[in-house]
Amino acid sequence: MSEMTFTLNGEMVSASEDETILDVCDEQKVPLPRLCHLEGLESIGACRLCLVEIEGSSKLVPACMTKAEEGMVVHTENERLRSHRRMIVELLFAERNHVCSICVVNGYCELQDLGKAVGMDHVRFDYMSPVQEIDASHTRFALDNNRCVLCQRCVRVCDEVEGAHTWDVSGRGETMQVITDLAAPWGESQSCTGCGKCVQVCPTGALFEKIRPRAEMIKSKDFLVYLKTAREKKLWIR
Numbered sequence: 001m002s003e004m005t006f007t008l009n010g011e012m013v014s015a016s017e018d019e020t021i022l023d024v025c026d027e028q029k030v031p032l033p034r035l036c037h038l039e040g041l042e043s044i045g046a047c048r049l050c051l052v053e054i055e056g057s058s059k060l061v062p063a064c065m066t067k068a069e070e071g072m073v074v075h076t077e078n079e080r081l082r083s084h085r086r087m088i089v090e091l092l093f094a095e096r097n098h099v100c101s102i103c104v105v106n107g108y109c110e111l112q113d114l115g116k117a118v119g120m121d122h123v124r125f126d127y128m129s130p131v132q133e134i135d136a137s138h139t140r141f142a143l144d145n146n147r148c149v150l151c152q153r154c155v156r157v158c159d160e161v162e163g164a165h166t167w168d169v170s171g172r173g174e175t176m177q178v179i180t181d182l183a184a185p186w187g188e189s190q191s192c193t194g195c196g197k198c199v200q201v202c203p204t205g206a207l208f209e210k211i212r213p214r215a216e217m218i219k220s221k222d223f224l225v226y227l228k229t230a231r232e233k234k235l236w237i238r
Contacts, residue, residue: 004070009077015068022050022063025076032076033085033114035092035203036151037064040224041160046152049088049114052076060084086118094125095174097132097146103205105217110203111149130174137187141199141209145177148206154178154198161227166191167198178206197223 005014008021008028015024020043025032035047045065052063055073060081075081092098092111100106132145155167155178166189170179181189199207200219208217229235 004068006068006070006072006074008074017067019068020064021052021061021066021068021074024068025063030076032063033117034064035110035114035149036153038153038201038221038224040221040228041153041156041201044152044156046150047088049085051081051084053078053081082118086120089114089118089120090123090125092149093120093123094127095130096148097129098204103147104208105205105219108218109205128174132177135180135186136210137185138189138192138194138210139187140194140211141186141196141207143178143180143186144206144208146206147204148178149204150176150178151203152178153201153203154207157197157201157224161224162193162195162197164191164193164195166193 002017003014004017005012007013008024008030011028013024013028022032022034022037022043032052033049035049036045037043037047037050043064045062048062050063051060052066053060053075054066055075063076089111093115098111100109100112103109106112134142134144134146136142150169152169155169158164158167166180167178168180168182169176170183171177180186181191186192196209199209201221201224202208202219205217
């Protein structure tokens with residue numbers, strides 16, 4: 001596999017031809033915010049928080065979806081990028097009903113952490129305050145659409161890892177939401193295996209385990225890398 005070099009924040013770095021800019025940033029320990037991307041799942045570039053600037057291009061591009069190219073000059077941090085990232089986070093807070101003080105993952109939420117990281121101390125946009133349903137029909141888990149950021153991690157982990165294809169996305173614009181089995185209540189799903197992978201990868205309190213107290217709502221995503229590596233190396237095949 002051929003190697004290439006490009007400039008990242010003023011430093012020369014190397015990358016293989018199949019690596020994205022985000023891959024290289026992670027290797028070089030260059031912090032880059034993300035919400036939809038999660039190692040072990042296919043990238044979809046939905047959240048746009050990992051936007052970077054490439055010299056010679058007038059538009060910002062998502063690092064998770066942009067392959068590294070020979071000779072490119074990439075910037076991950078400047079005033080333009082900081083402004084865009086803060087605006088995106090503010091819009092996410094304004095779009096749904098994110099009330100951190102009463103959220104089951106308060107203190108363990110990736111969206112909350114991003115708000116702090118981008119320096120958000122208030123939201124400059126009008127809150128949409130949509131009427132969103134809570135589906136607590138499942139025996140173990142619950143879905144609170146008020147806190148969903150439509151990162152589609154649940155959709156991808158159910159499809160790519162569990163293979164159940166329970167989750168999907170319905171609607172457009174402000175009516176867009178995740179659904180189970182063609183909008184059937186989660187507790188009536190015929191395809192859900194009850195594995196809980198969707199809950200563990202959810203970055204907010206949109207998916208949570210009903211029996212756990214808030215102090216135990218820390219989610220673990222390490223299993224994704226383990227499963228992906230095991231499958232690639234065929235560790236379970238004798």
